[in-house]
Amino acid sequence: MDGAAARIPDGPGLHTVVLAPGADLAGFRAAARRLAAAGLPPERVAWSAGGTGILFGAADLAEAPPLRLPRAVADLVPMVVPHRDPERYALLYRLIWRVLSGERHLAEIASDPTVHRLGRMRKAIARDLHKMHAFLRFRRSETDGAERFTAWFEPDHHILEAAAPFFVERFRSLHWSILTPDGSAHWDGTHLSFGPPGQRGDLPEGDGFEAGWRAYYESTFNPARTNPKAMLAEMPKKYWRNMPETLAIPALIRAADPRTRAMIEREPRLPARRDPERAVAAMGDDAPKTLEALNAVIARSAPLVPGATQAVLGEGPVGAAIAFVGEQPGDQEDRQGRPFVGPAGQLLTRAMAEAGIAREASYLTNAVKHFKFEERGKRRIHQKPNAGEVSHYRWWLDRELDFVAPRLVVALGATAVLALTGKAVPVTRARGPFRFERFDDRFAGFVTVHPSYLLRLPDEAKEEAYAAFVDDLRRAEALGRELAG
Ligand code: URA
Numbered sequence: 272m273d274g275a276a277a278r279i280p281d282g283p284g285l286h287t288v289v290l291a292p293g294a295d296l297a298g299f300r301a302a303a304r305r306l307a308a309a310g311l312p313p314e315r316v317a318w319s320a321g322g323t324g325i326l327f328g329a330a331d332l333a334e335a336p337p338l339r340l341p342r343a344v345a346d347l348v349p350m351v352v353p354h355r356d357p358e359r360y361a362l363l364y365r366l367i368w369r370v371l372s373g374e375r376h377l378a379e380i381a382s383d384p385t386v387h388r389l390g391r392m393r394k395a396i397a398r399d400l401h402k403m404h405a406f407l408r409f410r411r412s413e414t415d416g417a418e419r420f421t422a423w424f425e426p427d428h429h430i431l432e433a434a435a436p437f438f439v440e441r442f443r444s445l446h447w448s449i450l451t452p453d454g455s456a457h458w459d460g461t462h463l464s465f466g467p468p469g470q471r472g473d474l475p476e477g478d479g480f481e482a483g484w485r486a487y488y489e490s491t492f493n494p495a496r497t498n499p500k501a502m503l504a505e506m507p508k509k510y511w512r513n514m515p516e517t518l519a520i521p522a523l524i525r526a527a528d529p530r531t532r533a534m535i536e537r538e539p540r541l542p543a544r545r546d547p548e549r550a551v552a553a554m555g556d557d558a559p560k561t562l563e564a565l566n567a568v569i570a571r572s573a574p575l576v577p578g579a580t581q582a583v584l585g586e587g588p589v590g591a592a593i594a595f596v597g598e599q600p601g602d603q604e605d606r607q608g609r610p611f612v613g614p615a616g617q618l619l620t621r622a623m624a625e626a627g628i629a630r631e632a633s634y635l636t637n638a639v640k641h642f643k644f645e646e647r648g649k650r651r652i653h654q655k656p657n658a659g660e661v662s663h664y665r666w667w668l669d670r671e672l673d674f675v676a677p678r679l680v681v682a683l684g685a686t687a688v689l690a691l692t693g694k695a696v697p698v699t700r701a702r703g704p705f706r707f708e709r710f711d712d713r714f715a716g717f718v719t720v721h722p723s724y725l726l727r728l729p730d731e732a733k734e735e736a737y738a739a740f741v742d743d744l745r746r747a748e749a750l751g752r753e754l755a756g
Contacts (some may be wrong), residue, residue, distance in 0.1 A: 274398055277537060283369050285315060285316070285317050286311055286316050286317070287316075287317045287318075287319060287362070288302045288306070288316060288317070288318050288319065289319045289320075290302070290318065290319070290320045290360065291320075292320060292353045292453075293353075293429040293453055293454065294353040294428075294429040294430070294432060294433070295320065295352070296348070296349055296352045298605060299348070299352055299360055299363065300348070301335075303338065303363070303364055303367055304335035304336070304337065304338055305335040306364065307335070307338060307367065307368065307686075308335035308336065309335075309372055309465050313361065313365040313368050314370060314685050315366050315497075316361070316364060317361075317558025318321055318357075318358075318360035318361045318364070320357065320360065326536075326666050328751075329571040333409075338367065338371065339371075340367065340370060340371075340635075341370065341375060341378065341739055342440075342519065343378040343523075344377075344378050345381065346362075346368060346372055346394060347389060348363060348368075349376060349433070350392075350393045350397070350666065351363055351389055351392045351396065352429075352434075353396050353399075353428045353429040353430045353433055354392040354395060354396055354428050354429075355427070355428050355429065356392060358443060362385055362388055362389055362392075363389065365385055366378070366385055366386065366389060369385075376569050378579075395427070395428065395435075396428055396430060398431055399427045399428050399430050400434055400437075402426075402434060403424055403426050403430060403434045404434065404437050405439075406424075407422050407424045407438070407449065408422060409421060409422045409442075409445075409447060410422065410464070410474055410476075410567065411421055411475075412475035412476075415508075417446070418445070418446065418448065418539060419446050419448070419475075420442070420446065420447040421447065421448045421449075421450065421473070421474055421475055422448070422449050422450065422451050422452075422471075422474075423449075423451075423469065423471045423473070423474050424449060424451055424576055425451060425452060426451060429453055431449065431451050431453065431454050431455075431456055431465070432456070435449065435456040435458075435463055435465075436463070436619065438456075438458070439463055442458070443460070443648070444460065444644050444646060444648060444649040445458075445460070446458065446459055446460055448469075450468070450469025450470070450471075450473055450474070450740040451468065451469065452470075453468055454466065454467065454468055455467060455468065455469045459644070464690060481580075500750050505726070525534050526561070529668070559670070562585075562589055562650065562671065562673065562674040562675065565670050565671065565674065566584045566585075569584055569640055570582050570584060571581050571649060572640075574641035574642075574643075575641065575660055575663050575664070575731040576641070576643045576660065578642070578643065578644060579600075579605055579641035580605050580608075580642070581608050581641075581733075582640045582641055583600035583604045583605065583608060583609065583610050583637065583640055583641070583642070584608075584610075584636075584640070585610065585634060585635065585636030585637075585671050585675070586609060586610050586611075586634070586635050586636070587631070587632075587633050587634030587635055587636075587675070588632065588634065588675075589674060589675050589676070590634070590675070590676060590677075591632060591633050591634040591675060591677050591682060592632070592677060592678050592679065592751045592752075592755060593628065593633045593634070593635065593677055593678070593679045593680075593747060593748070593751045594633070594634040594672060594675055594677035594679070594680045594681070594683050595611075595619070595633060595634070595635045595680075595681045595683060596636055596638060596668065596680060596681070596683060596687040596690065596691065596722065597610065597611065597635070597636070597637045597638070597683045597684070597686075597687060598637060598638055598639065598641045598655070598656065598684055598686035598687060598721060598723075599637050599639035599640070599642060599643060599653075599656050599682070599686070600639075600640070600641070601611075601613040601614075601616075601642065601653055601723075602642065602644065602651050602653070603616070604616065604642065605641075605642035605644075607649075610635045610636060610637055610711075613724060614723075615721070615722040615723040615726060616722070616739075618725060618726065619683070622710070622737070622740055622741045622743055622744055623723070625741045625744075626741050626744035626745040626747070626748050627745065627748050628744060628747075628748050628751075634675045635669055636668065636675060638656070638661050638664060638665075638686050638687050638689070638690035638691075638709065639656045639660055639661060639664045639686070639690075639711070640664055640667060643655075643656055643660070655686065656686060658689065658695070661689050661690050662693075664690070665690055665693075668691075671743060672713075672714070673708070676713075676714075677714050678714055678715065678751055678754040678755060679714060679715045679716070679717060679747060679750055679751045679754060680707065680710075680714050680715070680716050680717070681716075681717045681718075681744075681747050682701075682705070682707075682716065682717070682719070683719060683720070683721045683722065684719045684720060684724065685697065685698050685721075686721075687721070688701055688705075688718055691707045691709070691710075691716070692707055692709065693709060696718075698718060698719075698720055701718040701742070702719060702720070703717065703718065703743075703746070704717055704750065705717060705718045713738060713748060715754055717743070717746070717747045717750060719743040719744070719747070720736075720740060720742060720743075722740070724736075725737055725740060
């Protein structure tokens with residue numbers, strides 16, 4: 272697809288430039304430089320894409336110096352070259368020629384016919400890229416124990432090379448291929464390469480991975496909120512057949528007869544991203560009335576920061592004497608869908624047992640319900656939630672504590688304290704019994720360190736810090752008993 276292929280015959284008359292099929296950015300840049308250096312105006316150049324062409328040697332093409340273009344023009348070139356319009360190269364060269372001839376601000380004149388057409392092409396490419404990023408779905412396959420993900424996509428334009436880096440970022444630790452009718456992209460965990468076109472039939476058979484997507488989508492789909500027109504505008508039907516979750520859409524829409532609609536309309540709506548508290552208030556009588564109903568809303572909500580596999584809900588009985596509030600689920604919690612099951616959780620469970628607190632009789636939850644992480648190679652590195660994220664999730668925590676109604680709430684670490692108080696209070700200052708004013712003495716409070724803090728300490732400091740942590744939990748346990756008496 273790349274590999275500059277430009278043929279510029281000598282002599283007077285029309286000069287023909289033959290570029291490689293698809294988006295030949297390198298070829299166009301090299302040819303434009305050469306043509307401009309030779310003083311050839313646009314009316315003496317014919318552009319042909321998709322031919323095999325007679326290749327000039329790279330050294331030959333590199334002879335011309337780089338063009339000195341205003342930023343707006345230089346940035347426009349890669350955004351237009353992937354367009355399928357056969358006139359794209361001619362239009363770009365016309366723009367470049369005029370800019371070099373003195374119309375330095377030409378790209379800012381939106382009413383100019385050339386600028387206008389190129390602007391529309393740029394927008395079409397941006398839209399196409401967005402659709403590919405949003406609607407491409409991988410299928411998983413396994414050969415000799417090696418996992419591979421393959422997707423089929425039919426973009427409107429030649430955007431595969433421009434789109435691929437997004438998928439490298441997103442799925443860096445997987446091995447994947449994207450097949451399109453114009454070419455294919457392949458990532459082996461280290462290198463991105465491009466190859467010949469693929470076919471839809473090259474996709475591996477659908478498997479449980481895909482069925483899982485569909486089940487997930489069916490369970491979150493609410494026909495009462497379906498506006499097929501808006502949905503089609505945003506997600507044109509052409510993409511549906513490659514998206515496992517959309518296979519169910521036509522049936523789901525048909526099932527949404529008026530009665531179903533009326534029934535579903537009464538369901539609580541998912542909280543708005545920005546202001547869940549107000550959204551919950553607006554639910555009025557439809558606001559969740561049980562911990563189970565609240566959890567169903569949480570489970571359906573998108574993570575505030577994309578990436579997490581699922582919402583990790585609180586665990587434990589309603590009416591538990593002690594509720595523990597942590598920070599956010601970690602890697603293991605995100606995979607298993609349960610709080611405090613990873614290394615820090617196991618340490619907490621052990622310390623609780625030593626302090627005489629039964630885990631199954633306690634309530635364990637987190638300030639933030641989704642895992643936030645940064646991908647490094649194959650690892651997902653935990654990222655601390657910021658104050659905005661903590662406040663986004665606070666209404667859930669408050670409602671949870673309303674339903675569970677514990678006698679004592681133990682905050683594990685600074686994020687939990689922030690969630691419960693709304694203020695940044697250092698754990699070293701707050702450690703021990705603590706009054707969470709916001710809750711008007713509905714329960715007693717206690718602050719201690721987060722168990723992951725103990726894991727991060729140097730070995731020689733671990734033992735003492737762990738003993739102090741168990742000691743804190745013993746005091747909390749005694750406080751819980753005292754409050755019951
Ligand atoms: N850390 C937390 O704060 N919560 C978990 O669930 C796991 C680790």
